[in-house]
Amino acid sequence: MMETLAAALSHYNYVITIFLMMIGLYIVVVRGNMVKKLIGLSIFQTSVYLLYIAPGKIIGGTAPIIDPAFKLYSNPLPHVLILTAIVVGMATLALGLALVVRINEAYGTIEEDEIFERDRET
């Protein structure tokens, strides 16, 4: 029990990652409001950024600049990858919000259950 706890504490970055991931997915599944769904989706994606970036950092390591004074470097690659993923995430969020605006124009609401009701009427 104590060992598991200690392991969890020493890997707190992964614990936070999983926590954010679960919160994000939960919001996406449970909320009917489309903007809230997108917020959940965004949190879910953010957790992945952390999953990549945290292990790239080496304690005591510096930026990867060649210099005789430094021996230990952090890995820059995950940061670069996540830069791409952030752009992708932003594009998804922007497109999602644009769709929500259009849905609001077409249906007059962004609550999922109300939309389904309006579709059933027609």
Added chain:
Amino acid sequence: MSAVWPHLPILQVIIPLFGALLAGFARRAGPAFAIALVVSWLMPLCAGAMLWQVLASGPISYHLGSWAPPWGIEYRVDVLNAFVLVLVSIIGAVIMPFARRSVAFEIEEGQRAWFYCMYLLCLTGLLGITITGDAFNAFVFLEISSLSTYVLIALGRDRRALLAAFQYLIMGTIGATFYVVGVGLLYLVTGSLNMVDIAARLGPTWADNSRAIIAALAFVTVGVSLKLALFPLHVWLPNAYAYAPSWATAFLSATATKVAIYLLVRFLFSIFGVAIDLRGLPVAAIIVALSLAAMFVASLIAVFQSNVSRMLAYSSVAQIGYITLGIGFVNLAGLTGGLVHIVNHALMKAALFLAVGAIFFRVRTVRLSELAGIGRKMPITMAAFTVACFGLVGTPGTSGFISKWYLALGALEKGWWIVVFLIVGSSLIALVYVGRVLELAWLREPSKAIADASDPPLSMLLPLMLLAAATIYFGFDTEWTAGIASMAAKDLLGGLR
């Protein structure tokens, strides 16, 4: 020409990407269509040349910016890649002429150029996923194709198209994010993103990191399965296909899910299969079980649909079940069947959705109840539709039969007699839903709604007839489909541990 030759892999991505930019800048429908047409017709030449090169002299490895793998991004083309590339680009090329009138009919003036722009971006993404040898690069292309697909779907006329696009956006993003999580775990374990390199490094660390590797396998499989609409992760598909513009549906149903299936095959066989004992894990068993469920549940739902597009969409879910069933067998005949069904199903579904698009073009409805007697008014369209339907059921003499034959062989090789009966059984259900439409179309008196319908113009008929002819042709001459599929399958299985 000789200067272009070694750079074919990158051109496969660059040409549609720049085409998309040009089409966006063109702003008007006419020039945008012309650009899309030229690009679509160039792509099969490009892909065909690479397939020829691969068949003649083995896999092509292209290093982006001359950075050698595993540090640089590598585009790697082997038989499987080239096969899928040729399929995607040929589908795009064949159905492109259909787009002009169909898009002009269904999409507002100001949005038509954007439609072509989004189609070209989607093509970029799909070809990119297929050609890249870098796991993270595949994610970026996956998102390029997905984001443009959401827009393509949202351009549909009905307001429900917006809702379908939104739901697909949520599901698709969750799927893609799962995929990145899986790739991230693989990167943590191996320190590499190059697919070949991951496969080589994964084996030695298996003993220490088996839990992380299994988690990565699960994340990637589930994420990609969302994209390929494996039952029960298919819920986004029927609405998306039913409300998207007809031409977009035909294109997406033939290519998007197929490319996702390719990605699944690549990960299962070329990465995980090479490094760890895939047969010792229950992955294949789960895939087989879900595929069988897809074949029956989705077919049964299709029987009760009143809208032809929705019926065909559910039938797509069932047909994807056949493909993944073949993958789940993990033997030569089964995998060949799955891969060859990728092609056959793409040809048939493209033909079917084009026919539906042609019907919508003429009579503005695809509700089954209003289509009575349509066969007498639009004989050529419905003849092509009928041929593709027979392919869907798997009648001998059509390409659908070839795929099911290989699948049955694969099942027999495993000693799973019952699965052979299940394949036949689900084909009979397909006969029921297909039969409903055909009976209505050919044997009833024409209804009022379709009184002045007639076959669409030649530019729309020609793609339709070509695809229908291909469905029959590949039922007899299997050298190009089953032959190459079995070569790819042999490669994949040969690498398995």
